[in-house]
Amino acid sequence: MSDPNQDVVDPDAPVVGMDYFMSLHFEERICPVVRRYADALLEGKLIGHRCPKCALVYAPPRGYCPIDVIETTDADEVQLADRGFVTNYTVVTPVAYYGQEATEPFAKVSVQLDEPGGSLSLQDVLEIGVDDVRVGMRVEAVWVPAAERNVDEIGNRSWGSAEGCILGWRPTGEPDVPAEQISDKVF
Amino acid sequence: MAGDLAIIGYAQSPSWRAAELTEPQFLFPVITEAIERAGIGRREIGFTCAGSCDYLSGQTFSFVMNLEAVGAWPPISESHVEMDGAWALYEAWVRLQHGDIDTALVFGSGKSSPGVPAEIFPLQMDPYTLTPLGVDPVSLAALQARAMLDAGKITEREMAEVVARSRKSAIGNPYAQVTGDADPDALLAEPYFTAPLRRHDLPPISDGASAVVLATAEKAKDVCEHPVWIRGIDHRVEVHQPGMRDLTTSVSTRIAGEKAGVGTAAVDVAELSATFSHQEKILREALGLGDDVDVNPSGGALAANPVMAVGLSRIVEAARQIAEHGKQRAVAHATSGQCLQQNLVAVLEGA
Numbered sequence: 001m002s003d004p005n006q007d008v009v010d011p012d013a014p015v016v017g018m019d020y021f022m023s024l025h026f027e028e029r030i031c032p033v034v035r036r037y038a039d040a041l042l043e044g045k046l047i048g049h050r051c052p053k054c055a056l057v058y059a060p061p062r063g064y065c066p067i068d069v070i071e072t073t074d075a076d077e078v079q080l081a082d083r084g085f086v087t088n089y090t091v092v093t094p095v096a097y098y099g100q101e102a103t104e105p106f107a108k109v110s111v112q113l114d115e116p117g118g119s120l121s122l123q124d125v126l127e128i129g130v131d132d133v134r135v136g137m138r139v140e141a142v143w144v145p146a147a148e149r150n151v152d153e154i155g156n157r158s159w160g161s162a163e164g165c166i167l168g169w170r171p172t173g174e175p176d177v178p179a180e181q182i183s184d185k186v187f
Numbered sequence: 188m189a190g191d192l193a194i195i196g197y198a199q200s201p202s203w204r205a206a207e208l209t210e211p212q213f214l215f216p217v218i219t220e221a222i223e224r225a226g227i228g229r230r231e232i233g234f235t236c237a238g239s240c241d242y243l244s245g246q247t248f249s250f251v252m253n254l255e256a257v258g259a260w261p262p263i264s265e266s267h268v269e270m271d272g273a274w275a276l277y278e279a280w281v282r283l284q285h286g287d288i289d290t291a292l293v294f295g296s297g298k299s300s301p302g303v304p305a306e307i308f309p310l311q312m313d314p315y316t317l318t319p320l321g322v323d324p325v326s327l328a329a330l331q332a333r334a335m336l337d338a339g340k341i342t343e344r345e346m347a348e349v350v351a352r353s354r355k356s357a358i359g360n361p362y363a364q365v366t367g368d369a370d371p372d373a374l375l376a377e378p379y380f381t382a383p384l385r386r387h388d389l390p391p392i393s394d395g396a397s398a399v400v401l402a403t404a405e406k407a408k409d410v411c412e413h414p415v416w417i418r419g420i421d422h423r424v425e426v427h428q429p430g431m432r433d434l435t436t437s438v439s440t441r442i443a444g445e446k447a448g449v450g451t452a453a454v455d456v457a458e459l460s461a462t463f464s465h466q467e468k469i470l471r472e473a474l475g476l477g478d479d480v481d482v483n484p485s486g487g488a489l490a491a492n493p494v495m496a497v498g499l500s501r502i503v504e505a506a507r508q509i510a511e512h513g514k515q516r517a518v519a520h521a522t523s524g525q526c527l528q529q530n531l532v533a534v535l536e537g538a
Contacts, residue, residue: 022310024242024302024306025303025306026245028245028300029205029300031208031209032208062211062255063209063212063215064215064255066255066256066258066259067258069219069229069257069258071215071216156209157245
């Protein structure tokens with residue numbers, strides 16, 4: 001005979017947490033402008049779209065200018081520089097959440113590219129420690145060797161990414177760009 | 188109170204099984220067309236409200252990127268609902284009642300193609316008792332259809348007839364995804380997908396968007412020759428747990444329909460979000476629509492089901508019936524949740 005009270009929960013027992021893992025699968029077709037951007041990356045080139053109205057350069061191209069609300073096309077394509085300067089950065093101190101592989105603090109920077117312009121966000125910095133990363137620092141891209149490049153992580157969602165083709169950005173040693181010159185380029 | 192509002196512009200994208208473009212990219216021409224049709228300038232819009240879903244997109248804050256299709260610089264006044272665009276329209280309707288602005292832009296958009304609906308939708312259910320079971324919309328709809336069959340409220344032939352009529356109606360609709368001449372006998376000869384539902388009783392998986400421009404009466408008369416008036420709009424929600432309600436009726440649709448004034452005059456046409464074939468009969472009954480009412484001349488959700496836009500598209504299609512096909516009084520219906528849990532009803536009229 002079983003104990004009739006065995007299923008009664010002790011109201012004073014501590015609350016017990018439980019992990020419930022789930023996963024979702026997404027597979028998205030790459031839109032044509034990002035496809036072109038990815039193909040250019042494989043050739044060691046950065047491309048963007050320059051708005052024919054306001055002349056802002058979008059990298060990667062989006063197919064439109066959200067400021068002027070006009071569509072952009074291949075005719076608005078420009079090749080971009082792979083040099084520029086840091087406009088902003090974040091030092092991430094990893095916490096051990098599920099799936100986090102990093103253990104040490106790392107920096108992600110936004111790079112404003114030299115003429116004709118455009119900016120890439122969430123880029124890695126090479127050759128220096130996180131304490132030496134600063135706004136205005138001039139950097140250049142370090143490309144993955146051509147034979148080893150891939151665009152596996154380039155998708156419609158990864159605006160600004162050059163993962164698999166650009167390893168990161170290293171300081172050029174040139175004088176910093178003064179902060180007052182980049183106050184409108186904080187992103 | 189600003190009183191009756193009007194639809195002065197609308198547009199839809201086609202419904203694609205898998206769109207090549209991103210959500211902001213295919214929203215772009217839809218929003219532009221709706222504003223151009225309204226005959227107003229983009230900067231005249233006083234309020235913008237969007238409906239979309241991060242889970243569908245597989246991206247946090249995906250609605251922020253959708254704003255790139257609107258023109259949000261210099262900054263605009265905008266809001267977002269994690270619901271079908273029909274509820275974004277409701278929020279805009281409420282916002283316009285304040286009387287300090289005279290136009291609003293509403294849009295709904297979604298890409299269902301990248302994800303797996305049967306994985307995603309259980310996540311909107313009760314996380315303790317339902318999500319771990321993996322209850323997906325098709326399984327729940329099948330239980331609902333079974334309850335209707337068992338209660339003698341519908342037959343499998345009637346379900347097949349809804350499908351055949353919807354696909355045929357969709358033939359002339361450039362925005363539809365599933366069209367064609369289908370014979371109910373041939374449909375009934377097909378195997379079950381999730382009994383008692385056959386594959387054709389299910390909606391297609393769709394990507395797409397739709398948009399509406401609303402205006403106060405004064406503004407509408409100013410800029411639009413034939414505005415479509417929203418005479419009533421209401422939405423009601425029922426208990427979440429599907430086991431706690433009678434799935435063969437829709438109390439929330441009935442109440443929303445009464446509050447919106449569906450029964451106060453004859454209805455010419457109705458656009459219903461009957462996402463599964465058997466739901467059309469539940470909705471017809473709840474709204475008191477007789478056989479003389481033209482239901483889903485667009486083909487409805489069985490012909491095109493861009494989740495997060497499909498309900499707003501019913502309002503667009505109902506407005507189209509009045510503005511382009513000479514109908515006088517139309518009912519539009521949108522739904523959310525499982526088995527018609529939450530329902531919105533709008534009554535539209537011509538001049």
